[in-house]
Amino acid sequence: MEKGIDLAQTNFQKYFDSFSGLSDEQNNNFLIKYEHSLRVAKLCADIAQSLRLSEDEQEMAYLAGVFHDIGRFRQLIKFNTFDDSQSVDHADYSIQVINENDLLSECPEGEKNKILLAIQYHNKHELPKDVVDKELLYARILRDADKLDILHVITDYYTNPKAVPNHTLTWEMPKGGVVSSEVASQIMAGKLVSKTDVASQIDIKIMQLSWVYDINFKPSFEIMMKRRYMEKIYSTLSKSDIVIEIYRKVKVFAENKILA
């Protein structure tokens, strides 16, 4: 397995190094995506291992992780933004980059398709309904890993009072005073909060709490609880009745997933 992972890391590094003459700001943004990709890849492999998948499958999960955001680099150079709505769908862009650079040429064809499917759907609201379950294995792992890493980054940011506001994390939204009613009713109904209903930084945090409903595997819940991500988000919210109710609901949901 190591050999395939080494090759993927080398290919990832080579592609990353092929960009030159970047400004300090571009360099900084490149580094954020570079490190995120490697952490997500490692999480994918860890989840796959906890699920007792074969070594080959662990390796394929790693590949999905390491290349899932590879389109981000070209997106930033070409459009000067990571905002997909102002530029391109970065998942589609990643697939384009993978194909152009032959980054998955060593994979068996069937596995390659599963990895591409995982990358294509890592940023969508939900997985496609017309694809059979076993084709979506890496897609489920990648969605969990990506969320866990975003939770790692944002809880670091939320709990560090010295942190410089990072617009990719706050979406340049107003701070907000209360949870929007549409957002509150979605999470209380056990639904993933839709990005389009988010209107403030408080709503963003509630949306992030609602990710518990979109985590697929027990090992992912275990990582989430062990690293106290939900608790850390909650600790940064002012405690209204609805906030307390929401937190209780997602916490019980996550705890039950671990006991199950």
Ligand SMILES: [Fe+2]
């Ligand atoms: Fe992404």
